[in-house]
Amino acid sequence: MCHERSGAYKKFPTDCGHPAYTEKNFGGKAFAPVDLNTVAKSVGKPELRNCGVCHFYGGGDDGVKHGDLDSTLLSADRELDIHMSKDGAGLDCASCHTTVNHEIAGRYYTEPAQMERCLALPKDYCNRMSCESCHGARPHVENAKLNDHTDKVSCQACHIPTFSRGGKSTLMWWDWSKAGNHADDGKMIVKKDPDGRPTYHTMKGEMRWEKDVTPVYAWYNGGMEYVTLNDTFSPDEPVRINRPEGGYEDASARIFPFKYFQGRQVYDAQANRLVVTKLFGPKGSGAYWSDYDWQKSVEVGMAGNGDFSGEIGFVDTAMYWPITHMVAPKEDSLQCAACHVRNGRLASLSGFYMPGRDRAGWLDMTGWSLVVLSILGVAAHGLGRVLFPFLRRKRDEE
């Protein structure tokens, strides 16, 4: 199942199946204009399942890819997803994913659509839904300071405290370099964790799965920068296959939550570039899943796909998956102190000041030194006021 960003997946040797699908095929079906009111009233879970058939199973199984889209949404309670839960808003995928600007009418909407600020979305989504289209940019009444955040912090950052909350784990780490081990009898090795997720598979390598995952935060203006087959990188640090674009100075960027997926995969160790590997194929074709020889599968995979130095190695990689579903009820939103604290969730984002997280060392140092000195000063003065008369009395007595 390849998403629109398959441009990157091509170079990222996951098992990217379903090659027949194109955006056009889906365009009409997935994004048909939907009248929200009718949908909300008449259609329930079947619609969720319709989309979920594909989208919950990206990567080959339930919840593998997106930590925020898995089958637990079908029977979500309010805690898991305030929108798609029957006890919540009872929305389905299409309520939000629609091509037309919504006529903001009906009982749910208190604010007009903020179409000039459809910023929670990737650039090309601008005619689709964002949180702000339904809620507006200033949805908070209890604590107005929260509204001052929406120009820099995405709604998702505060309202999705963790993902994969429904009980299904998501794939967080995938080490291809460990693949290829067979049991003594030549059979494939498959190890599973208590949830039945593979932690080792001869064909795929080592994997780690997590539930209730705390996102990683990054500035995001909807654009992604990809490492392509032509880009070189330094193998000393994890190669970011995709990297969200934006920064503090970028008015269209927000701090956004991501699933930070890490892995280890084969690369061109001399040219420091990503490579294409051949996975499927009959024995002797060089296909990895038949011959288990990385060198050969890369050679075959790279034939016709660009230069290959001939030397392979394994490099750490990382990918950012935007997290936008599994919005929690308001009680479960991030507390101020999750961010406004020295080593909080936003500790790694720099270039801007946040109360509670940042300080100027020299100012605090000077300030506290002066305060301590002044306390010592008045203490000494006070001591003098007691001691001097006392000593004088003593002297007079003698």
Add this chain to the structure above:
Amino acid sequence: MKNKINMYTRFERLWHWLQAFLIISLAITGFELHGNYRVFGFEQAHILHIQAAWSLLILSAFAVFWHMTTGQWRQYIPTFKNFDKILYHYLVGIFFNEPHPYEKTPEAKLNPLQRLSYLALKVFILPLLILSGLAYFFYNQLPGLGISIGLRPLALVHTAGAFLMLLFLVVHVYMTTTGGTVWSYTWAMVTGWEEVEEKE
């Protein structure tokens, strides 16, 4: 001979203690927001800090009005007359139980040293804190007013102001113990009545 004088009016006393309470609350919640310790939690500290700040602003508005209408602002006109004597008293004389060289009257309650330090408090430290605090609070509205300043410089000025206030507080509280007895000045600020040495 000792004389009891009604030194502080009811408004002054009320103002003084409310202001003291608010400033100490602002310091406690402020340094928590700064990340120095955890008492109320960030959210609660933030709410309390804002509430105390608005209260202080309202109180200050009353105080300014009071000082202007009663002419009491004159108390703060700085003077260096006998400044050396006051300094000498606190640095030397006080250790020899010498009487305070300044004759305190309701019309001129503040000695030259007090005048200077309270003036600094009122025209420098407090305005610094209030202005930077307002800018901090309305940070998101500043660009709309055509003001462009980063959060960091604002926060640093506000923090520096808070340190100055803390310094003032330490010395001020200590100075209250330098009266006839340790509590006599404080008590005077509570009751309004102060015992003053009458000069012949």
